[in-house]
Amino acid sequence: MLRFIGQFVIILATLAAGNALSSFFHLPVPGSILGMFLLFLGLLTGVVKLRWVEGVANSHLRHMTLLFIPPVVGLFLNWGAVHIQLWKVLLVLSLSSLCILLGTGYSVELYEKRKRRRNE
Amino acid sequence: MSITFGNTLLSIVATALTYLFGLRIYRKSNQKSWLNPLYTVTLLLFLLLPFLHMDVKSYEKGSKIFSLLLQTGIVSLAIPIYKQFPLIRKNIKKITVGIVSGGMAGIASSVAFAFLLGLKGEVVASLLPKTATLPVALSVSSSLGGTAPLTILFVLISALFSLIVGPHVLDGCNIKSKTARGLAMGISAQALGANRSFQWGEEEGAMGSVGMTTTAILVSVTIPMGMLFIAYL
Numbered sequence: 001m002l003r004f005i006g007q008f009v010i011i012l013a014t015l016a017a018g019n020a021l022s023s024f025f026h027l028p029v030p031g032s033i034l035g036m037f038l039l040f041l042g043l044l045t046g047v048v049k050l051r052w053v054e055g056v057a058n059s060h061l062r063h064m065t066l067l068f069i070p071p072v073v074g075l076f077l078n079w080g081a082v083h084i085q086l087w088k089v090l091l092v093l094s095l096s097s098l099c100i101l102l103g104t105g106y107s108v109e110l111y112e113k114r115k116r117r118r119n120e
Numbered sequence: 121m122s123i124t125f126g127n128t129l130l131s132i133v134a135t136a137l138t139y140l141f142g143l144r145i146y147r148k149s150n151q152k153s154w155l156n157p158l159y160t161v162t163l164l165l166f167l168l169l170p171f172l173h174m175d176v177k178s179y180e181k182g183s184k185i186f187s188l189l190l191q192t193g194i195v196s197l198a199i200p201i202y203k204q205f206p207l208i209r210k211n212i213k214k215i216t217v218g219i220v221s222g223g224m225a226g227i228a229s230s231v232a233f234a235f236l237l238g239l240k241g242e243v244v245a246s247l248l249p250k251t252a253t254l255p256v257a258l259s260v261s262s263s264l265g266g267t268a269p270l271t272i273l274f275v276l277i278s279a280l281f282s283l284i285v286g287p288h289v290l291d292g293c294n295i296k297s298k299t300a301r302g303l304a305m306g307i308s309a310q311a312l313g314a315n316r317s318f319q320w321g322e323e324e325g326a327m328g329s330v331g332m333t334t335t336a337i338l339v340s341v342t343i344p345m346g347m348l349f350i351a352y353l
Contacts, residue, residue, distance in 0.1 A: 008192070015195050028344035030259040032194040033337075039198035050202070057196035060189075065158050066139045067190045068254060068272055070131075070183035072158070073165045075269030077176040084270070088237040092247065093278045094285075096229040100251060100308040101282060101289050103225030104331075108218040108300035 007056035010048070014039045127174075131182025134172060138164050158276075187268075194255045201333045208330055211299065215327075215334055218303040222331075223338045226251040226307070246270035250278050252339035253310045253332055260343050275310075282308035283316055298323045306331025 018035025021027065027034065042048035075082065142157035142164065149155045169179060201208075208215060227248060234244045246266030249257040254275050261271040286308055290301050301320060305313035306328035314332050318325030 011192050011195050015191055018195070028263070028348045029341060030194075030263055030344070032191040032259055033256065033340040035191075035195040036198045036201075039195055040202055043198065043202040044205070050199070053196075054199060057199040060193055060196045061200070063139075064193050064255065065156070065161075066136070067186045067193060068158060069139065069161050069165065070135060070179070070186050071268040071272050072162050073169070074176055074180050074183075075273060076162065076166050077169065077179070078269075082269075084243055085237075085239075088239060089243065089247075089274070090277065092230060092233040092237060092239070093250070093274060094281050095233050096226050096250075097278045097282045097285070097308050098289065099229040100222045100226040101286050101304045102293065104218045104222030104304040104307050105290055105293065105295040105297075105300045107221035108214055108303055109295050109297045111214060111217045112297050112299070 004056055007053050010053055011039070011056065011060075014042070127178045128182040128185070130172060130174065131179050132185060134168065134174075135161075135165065135183060135186075138168065190255050190258060194259060197253075197256070197333065197336065200329065201337075204326070204330050204333065207326055208334065211327075211330075214299055215303065215330060218300065219307060219331060219334050219338050222304065222307040223251055223335050223342075227339075227343070242266060243270060247274055249339050249343055250274045251307055251310075252336045256336040256340050260340055263344060264347060279309040279312050283312045286313065287316070299327050302327025303331040307335045310335075 015032060015035040017038055018033070019031030021034050021038075022029065022031035039048065039053070043050060043053075138161050139157060142161035145160060146152075146155050146157050174182075230247050230250070231244070234247055239247070242265060244266075245264040246261045247270075248264060248266075249260035249271070251257075252260060252275075254272065257275050258268055258271050262268065282305070286305055290304060295301060295304070298321065302314075302317040302324035305317040305324075307313070309316065310332045314325065314328035317328035
C-alpha cells in the first residue's frame, strides 16, 4: 500500500511540474500532457526507473473507465439542456471516422509499396 | 461545508461501488463488449441517483475529484509509450506517415463537415480532438472551450463506429498491410481498435496500440498550437 502511494506521489509530482511549466511559460499544451512528456523523458534518460511507477500507472490505466462515468451520467441526467442536432453530429462523426480509416490505411500502404519498389 | 463534504463523499462512494459491481458483471460474463462497465455503470447510476436524493448539480460537484485522477491518468500514459518506444523508433517513418495523414484527415474532415452542417462552436471544439484517446481528448477539448460530456459522447460514438465498420472498410478497400490495418484501427477507435487488431495478430495489435498513443501525442500538441496560430492571424 505504502509503495502504491509512493508511486502515485511520483506521478502527482510530475503532473504538478507539467502544470507549473504550462502556466509559467503560458504554453498552449495542457499541463497533464507536458507531465506525460516529462515522465517519458525521465524514463528514457533513466532518472525515473520503470519499476518506480509501473505498478500504479498500469492499474490506473486499467481503471480509466471509472473516470469517464461521472461526466456521462451528468450528460444523461441533464439531457434536456443539451442542444445538439444528433443526426448532424452522427453524420460528421461517421464521415470523419471513414476519412481517418482510409487516410491511414492508404497512406501507409502506399508508403510500403514505394519503399519495396525502391529496394528492388 | 459539511453538506458539501457529505455530498462529495456520497458521490464518490456511490460511483466507486457501482463501478466495482459493474466490473464484476463484466468479468463474470467473459468480458462481453456490450457489458463494458461504462454502459452498465452509467445506466445503474442514472437509475440510482434519484433514490439518493442527488440532483445533477450536486453529483457533478461531488465527482470533481475524478477530473484530477484523469490528469494523473494522462501522465501515466508515459509508461506504455516508453515500453513501445523501441517499436516506434524502428518504424518511425511508417508510423509518422500513418498518424499524420490519418490524424489530419480526421481533424480536417471534422472541421469541414461541421462547417458545412453549421454546427456551433462548443460542439466543434468537443468534436476536434476525438481521434485522441479519451483522457487526452478531454483535456484538449476543455482548453478549446468544448464540454466534457459532449467530448466523451463523440469519442465513444466514433470509436464504436470505427470498431464495427473499420474491419469491413479495410477489407473492402483491399488494404492488406499489417501496419496499415493496425494503425488505422488504433487511430480511429483507440483502445477498442487496438484490442480488435490484436485479434488479427501480434504485429497488427502492437501497431494498433502504437497508433493510439502516438495520435494522442500528435493531437495534444498540434491542436493547441494550431489554435494559437489561428488566434495570431
